[in-house]
Amino acid sequence: MTLILGIDPGSRITGYGVVRDSGRSCEYVASGCIRTGTGSMPERLQMVFRGVREVIETYGPVTMGIEQVFMARNPDSALKLGQARGVAIVAGIEAGLDIAEYTATQVKQAIAGSGGADKEQVQMMVMHLLKLVQKPQIDASDALAIALCHAHHRQSLIPHGLVAAKRRGGRLRL
């Protein structure tokens, strides 16, 4: 049993998702959003830092997945996203978690079986895989998708898991 944290960072809303990975399947533990409100930029970054730290203290995950961002719209939004992302990563590493990055394509591939899946499809698959009856907020759902992707890739590192994952076309073994 491994508790896995997924983080979808943003300067306004940072989504988080926690899943319990038994090695054969993943269960939903928690998800939500850290909303940074209307304070100054340093205050908002502190809210991301403290929010991620609080999630870690509350649920005790040992490893964290975060989306690797390539294609921010412009340098200004990339800088703001980078700030929130750096802060979330440091909150994780300072709490002793190991951290892995995944591209959006890797996340979609792991969850929906196709790197070209749209946001809606990913959200539906997250609900299906974690047996959720309510649709999570989109940033929380994205964070759960990243946590599931991280669980999938961790399993793939185990030789048997790798074979099984390959046999199922890279989709999550759930």
Added chain:
Amino acid sequence: MTLILGIDPGSRITGYGVVRDSGRSCEYVASGCIRTGTGSMPERLQMVFRGVREVIETYGPVTMGIEQVFMARNPDSALKLGQARGVAIVAGIEAGLDIAEYTATQVKQAIAGSGGADKEQVQMMVMHLLKLVQKPQIDASDALAIALCHAHHRQSLIPHGLVAAKRRGGRLRL
């Protein structure tokens, strides 16, 4: 007497500079670089976080200035710079420092009297203003320039300081 920290963040090298502001002049206290080496990205961000925290613990500044970045070359470098910048800011705010941002133009204006001054001119003025006999490393020098700019703007908030600053064309009262 106020101890002021200036930070010039970067994903590879983060410069820091500490000056003591007496209200009438600034003295050099310390400066240097946090080099993040060749570890993973989360490890490098942790080095920035711990490095800034260590500088704060060592010298005890109460306020921090950091450069506001507008024109990163491209989204990818903006994201990397943002990560380091966010981490440096959180290290400061978590240590209880208040944080102010300055544009490159504001820094140049405060130090060299012209927003169009080049890096060399700023470095020479930093050496002159702080009576340094050796040229500091460029990132350390930039961080000292930001600290001096922050001292200048803090003084400007005092009514007398504002008048004096205006009379001297916005240059540092040193």
